[in-house]
Amino acid sequence: MRFHQKLIASAVVGGLLVTPAFAEGTLDKIKKTGTITLGHRDSSIPFSYLANSPQPIGYSVDIANKVVDKLKKDLNMPNLQVKYNLVTSQTRIPLVQNGTVDLECGSTTNNLERQRQVDFSVGIFEIGTRLLTKKTSGVKDFPDLKGKNVVTTAGTTSERLLKSMNAEQGLGMNVISAKDHGESFLMLETGRAVAFMMDDVLLAGEMAKAKRPADWVVTGKPQSFEIYGCMMRKGDPAFKKTVDDAIRALYKSGEINKIYAKWFQSPVPPKNVNLNFPMSPEFKKLIQNPTDKSAEQM
Amino acid sequence: MNYHWDWAVFFKSTGIGDEIYLDWFVAGLGWTVAVALVAWCIALALGAVLGVMRTLPNKALSGVATAYVELFRNVPLLVQLFVWYFLVPDLLPERAQVWFKQELNPTTSAYLSVVACLAFFTAARVCEQVRTGIQALPRGQTMAAMAMGFSLPQVYRHVLLPQAFRIIIPPLTSEFLNIFKNSSVASLIGLMELLAQTKQTAEFSANLFEAFTLATLIYFVLNMSLMKGMGWLEKRVAVPGLIGSGGK
Amino acid sequence: MIRFNSVHKWFKDLHVLNDINLEVKAGEVVVVCGPSGSGKSTLIRTVNQLETISQGEIWVDGVNVADPKTDLNALRAEVGFVFQHFNLYPHLSVLDNITLSPIQVKGMDKAAAEARAVQLLEKVGLAHKKDAFPAQLSGGQQQRVAIARGLAMDPRVMLFDEPTSALDPEMIGEVLKVMKDLALSGMTMMVVTHEMGFAREVADRVVFIDHGQVLESAAPAEFFSAPRTERAQQFLRQVLTPMR
Ligand SMILES: Nc1ncnc2c1ncn2[C@@H]1O[C@H](COP(=O)(O)OP(=O)(O)OP(=O)(O)O)[C@@H](O)[C@H]1O
Ligand SMILES: [Mg+2]
Numbered sequence: 001m002r003f004h005q006k007l008i009a010s011a012v013v014g015g016l017l018v019t020p021a022f023a024e025g026t027l028d029k030i031k032k033t034g035t036i037t038l039g040h041r042d043s044s045i046p047f048s049y050l051a052n053s054p055q056p057i058g059y060s061v062d063i064a065n066k067v068v069d070k071l072k073k074d075l076n077m078p079n080l081q082v083k084y085n086l087v088t089s090q091t092r093i094p095l096v097q098n099g100t101v102d103l104e105c106g107s108t109t110n111n112l113e114r115q116r117q118v119d120f121s122v123g124i125f126e127i128g129t130r131l132l133t134k135k136t137s138g139v140k141d142f143p144d145l146k147g148k149n150v151v152t153t154a155g156t157t158s159e160r161l162l163k164s165m166n167a168e169q170g171l172g173m174n175v176i177s178a179k180d181h182g183e184s185f186l187m188l189e190t191g192r193a194v195a196f197m198m199d200d201v202l203l204a205g206e207m208a209k210a211k212r213p214a215d216w217v218v219t220g221k222p223q224s225f226e227i228y229g230c231m232m233r234k235g236d237p238a239f240k241k242t243v244d245d246a247i248r249a250l251y252k253s254g255e256i257n258k259i260y261a262k263w264f265q266s267p268v269p270p271k272n273v274n275l276n277f278p279m280s281p282e283f284k285k286l287i288q289n290p291t292d293k294s295a296e297q298m
Numbered sequence: 299m300n301y302h303w304d305w306a307v308f309f310k311s312t313g314i315g316d317e318i319y320l321d322w323f324v325a326g327l328g329w330t331v332a333v334a335l336v337a338w339c340i341a342l343a344l345g346a347v348l349g350v351m352r353t354l355p356n357k358a359l360s361g362v363a364t365a366y367v368e369l370f371r372n373v374p375l376l377v378q379l380f381v382w383y384f385l386v387p388d389l390l391p392e393r394a395q396v397w398f399k400q401e402l403n404p405t406t407s408a409y410l411s412v413v414a415c416l417a418f419f420t421a422a423r424v425c426e427q428v429r430t431g432i433q434a435l436p437r438g439q440t441m442a443a444m445a446m447g448f449s450l451p452q453v454y455r456h457v458l459l460p461q462a463f464r465i466i467i468p469p470l471t472s473e474f475l476n477i478f479k480n481s482s483v484a485s486l487i488g489l490m491e492l493l494a495q496t497k498q499t500a501e502f503s504a505n506l507f508e509a510f511t512l513a514t515l516i517y518f519v520l521n522m523s524l525m526k527g528m529g530w531l532e533k534r535v536a537v538p539g540l541i542g543s544g545g546k
Numbered sequence: 547m548i549r550f551n552s553v554h555k556w557f558k559d560l561h562v563l564n565d566i567n568l569e570v571k572a573g574e575v576v577v578v579c580g581p582s583g584s585g586k587s588t589l590i591r592t593v594n595q596l597e598t599i600s601q602g603e604i605w606v607d608g609v610n611v612a613d614p615k616t617d618l619n620a621l622r623a624e625v626g627f628v629f630q631h632f633n634l635y636p637h638l639s640v641l642d643n644i645t646l647s648p649i650q651v652k653g654m655d656k657a658a659a660e661a662r663a664v665q666l667l668e669k670v671g672l673a674h675k676k677d678a679f680p681a682q683l684s685g686g687q688q689q690r691v692a693i694a695r696g697l698a699m700d701p702r703v704m705l706f707d708e709p710t711s712a713l714d715p716e717m718i719g720e721v722l723k724v725m726k727d728l729a730l731s732g733m734t735m736m737v738v739t740h741e742m743g744f745a746r747e748v749a750d751r752v753v754f755i756d757h758g759q760v761l762e763s764a765a766p767a768e769f770f771s772a773p774r775t776e777r778a779q780q781f782l783r784q785v786l787t788p789m790r
Binding site: 093094114117149151155156160163178235 | 300301302304312313314315384388399400403404405407408485486487488490494497498500501502503504505506507
């Protein structure tokens with residue numbers, strides 16, 4: 001019964017929160033309270049996660065902090081307090097909407113469904129969905145998966161893509177939807193699946209953590225590209241401009257390259273593994289021409 | 299808060315073939331029911347046998363049943379699921395391993411694992427209810443039946459179990475509801491039951507509240523019908539004057 | 547029909563049955579009485595081995611019941627037992643209570659078992675209650691059903707353990723009447739009871755036990771008029787003197 005109560009509670013709370021909690025803009029709110037609340041994840045390595053301290057770290061957290069620096073300057077508030085609020089993939093949108101979180105920079109894909117609920121900053125990262133497989137598996141690209149067991153993480157675009165490939169190209173794959181990336185990799189490792197389809201950067205992360213990284217390979221033509229963005233409340237152009245400007249400035253100054261190298265091409269906590277994930281041509285293009293559109297809109 | 303409500307979301311395309319989100323809920327409900335019902339039937343049968351074993355004078359048999367209950371009641375359900383899904387198949391002979399892990403449809407192998415997991419877990423709980431039910435009966439019942447020339451199996455079959463099961467219908471009802479609730483662990487090994495489909499709908503459509511509201515409604519109706527069904531059963535088998543049974 | 551040869555039984559240190567030697571002949575009605583805790587229930591239960599014995603022999607209809615090779619279920623099917631607390635099966639109707647054993651143990655067919663059950667119910671005056679459940683009957687009625695249930699197996703012996711002591715006084719008579727009719731029909735009966743009126747009128751012999759020992763075994767006239775032991779005299783004074 002406890003589970004049902006939770007469901008009912010969330011539905012009821014959902015109903016109550018329809019009333020706008022913050023008619024005022026986010027900038028006004030920040031000025032008035034002297035604080036900004038950043039949403040973060042607990043294990044989106046290396047984007048936003050908790051390692052050895054209570055403060056979240058990661059690539060997206062660094063970008064969010066650059067935004068905070070700009071706010072301090074623009075609003076002339078050198079003592080602006082930063083509060084961190086943990087979000088999950090299920091809570092991140094409602095918590096932004098109801099005003100608990102002002103800005104969520106993690107590993108959230110910008111897509112059309114989400115754009116109806118929140119606004120996105122210009123893109124902060126771009127991934128392609130590819131395959132992780134054993135070097136000896138013989139799988140080089142998606143057509144090789146015909147009739148095989150393929151694992152992906154439940155609720156991701158990859159899952160939708162795999163199922164669409166079955167529906168449209170009749171590949172006849174058995175799609176296993178695991179609960180998180182770690183478990184997807186376990187399915188791959190224990191031989192339940194021959195390949196793991198996911199965002200290439202996350203695949204690189206799983207590979208780096210494996211007992212013998214050299215046994216594995218990321219392969220296949222990307223089936224889709226996704227742009228990650230920071231989420232904020234809808235219809236707040238002043239705040240959005242500040243956020244976008246801060247990110248554009250990073251791109252323009254080339255400072256982004258330092259941040260990128262720190263998280264994707266050097267050892268990162270907690271286990272000091274190096275993802276060895278060079279910047280993709282797609283992301284390089286995004287840096288040249290920043291946009292807040294989703295990849296499907298491009 | 300500026301949430302974008304959209305109750306029509308359930309009829310929108312999921313982007314996969316020509317499925318709509320509602321199809322996901324229907325499929326999810328189907329798996330939830332298929333897991334829970336099959337596991338329940340096994341749990342009931344196995345639990346009854348174990349419950350009887352625990353009340354037998356034979357020390358070895360009751361010891362086995364007691365050990366079973368201790369093991370399956372005290373190890374967390376999630377751990378048991380992982381054992382069934384990841385470890386048990388590795389104990390099979392090489393050929394069977396390949397068959398179970400690779401040739402068998404992964405949905406089927408996940409289904410088998412989760413049914414085994416829930417059935418064995420719930421059997422331990424049913425066992426305890428059956429034991430309590432039997433022990434709640436006056437000793438005179440056994441004596442009377444023995445005095446009439448019944449063998450021990452006959453005593454259980456005709457005298458003890460019919461009474462014990464009537465007494466324990468209410469606690470069994472709550473175990474029955476529990477198995478539906480617990481069936482949501484299936485999503486952890488990739489079986490897309492109702493909760494998993496709900497989360498997936500929420501994730502893909504970004505209409506979280508609608509998805510969870512519908513799930514709440516489905517669970518609620520499911521629960522209610524199960525309780526009504528068990529209430530009906532309780533009335534139907536009620537016998538005047540028997541403790542704990544529905545009649546007076 | 548029943549014969550106890552030097553029977554002893556211990557519950558740990560407690561010597562509940564101490565050198566019992568006793569015989570109940572075919573067609574005889576023997577009443578067993580004695581103070582509470584003297585071992586009466588234990589004694590009567592040993593006859594169909596609801597209690598085992600520690601030493602000695604008990605023969606029932608030519609079979610040594612204490613012999614481990616004896617088929618106890620077959621023995622018990624031949625010996626009817628009526629309990630102080632009736633012990634009817636509460637989940638079965640009166641009719642099913644009576645037919646369960648004949649059908650399950652003797653393999654009798656259902657129709658025959660039911661016809662026989664109705665006959666027995668008529669005998670105990672309860673034919674109209676055949677579809678009732680035990681909880682819907684008074685104590686006296688339940689005990690009469692219990693007697694009918696015992697008789698349904700066509701036993702060679704009927705054992706009664708204080709069949710009236712859980713009953714309200716106004717119901718005792720109806721049960722004793724059924725037992726008396728049964729005795730008159732020639733049934734071999736062993737009855738533990740404190741109903742001295744019944745003993746005087748129906749019993750062929752009264753056995754008095756105390757501390758697990760048979761202290762008296764005599765015809766009722768003799769037992770009631772001239773009990774030989776001090777204990778029996780004391781016991782009779784207590785059960786025969788109405789409370790003031
Ligand atoms: N299972 C048992 N274990 C240990 N002691 C027992 C057991 N059953 C009976 N006793 C003891 O044995 C003695 C005789 O018991 P029994 O029931 O035969 O007495 P009784 O003459 O029938 O008494 P009452 O008139 O109260 O029914 C009592 O002291 C009783 O406490
Ligand atoms: Mg007694």
